[in-house]
Amino acid sequence: MSNNEKRVNFEELRQKLTALKEEKKRIDSEARELAWKRDEINSRIKRLKAEALELKRLRDEANAEVKRIKEQKNKIKMERARKIEEIKKIQTEIKNLMAKKPKKEATVLQKEIKAMEWKIQTTPLSLQEEKQLVEKVKQLETQLNIHIKIEQLNQKKLELTAELRALEARAKSLHEKMMKEVDKSRKTHEEMLKRLEEVRNLKKEAENVHKMFLQAI
Structure with missing residues (x-):
């Protein structure tokens, strides 16, 4: 082999070596890029999983609050x-007492009772007269007690009505709060599903990138 031929062969080998080096450099660069991309995707998957887990916690928290509010609403x-x-029951009792209500007002009955008691205490009376007055006082007191009982029942009815309105206001407030929690639960659940869908898609992408990485090295 002549010197010229040797030089040609050497030059060809040098060019091939250079080409191989360039090819290796390109493959290494591509492999690094694919590895970076794969790691980046895995990092995103990890972040999305953490977000989905947090959203699940918030959703479960909202659901627990909805359950608690429902229990409160049921109690109310x-x-x-x-x-x-x-x-x-009070209305029925008042109605029955109203049928027995004396014609005389309570204040009139009180005055009459007071006058009779004063007469018994200060006026000399025969036993029969005193007995009649005592009996009359008892009758008037019975009539007065009807007035008093009606007044007490009306007062109790007012108190219960006020308590009932307070309960209704509380129930309304709880319902509004519950609906907010229901909405919160729904939205967080939807967001969680979005994150999980992203995770599924990224896993497929990561698998493809990893295959390309293995082919590149």
């Missing part, structure tokens, strides 16, 4: 039913 519902029943 039962309490409200009891008070309504109690008011109905």
Whole structure:
């Protein structure tokens, strides 16, 4: 082999070596890029999983709050039913007493009772007269007690009605709060599903990138 031929062969080998080096450099660069991309995707997957887990916690927290509020609402519902029943009973009792209500007003009866008691205490009376007055006082007191009982029942009815309104206001407030929590639960659940869908898509992408990485090295 002549010197010229040797030089040609050497030059060809040098060019091939240079080409191989360039090819290796390109492959290494591509492999690094694919590895970086794969790691970046895995990092995003990790972050999305953490976000999904946090969203799940918030959703479960909202659901637990909804359950707690429902229990409160049920208690209020039962309490409200009891008070309504109690008011109905009082109304019936008032109606029955109104049928027996004396024509004389309570103040008139009180004056008459006071006058008779004063007469019994200060006026000399025969036993029969005193007995008649005592009996009359008892009758007037019975009539007065009807007035007093009606007044007491009306007062109790007012108190129960106020309590009933307070319960209704509380129930309304709880319902509004519950609906907010329901909405919060729904939204966080939807966001969680979005994150999980992203995770699934990224996993597929990561698998493809990893395959390309293995092919590149």
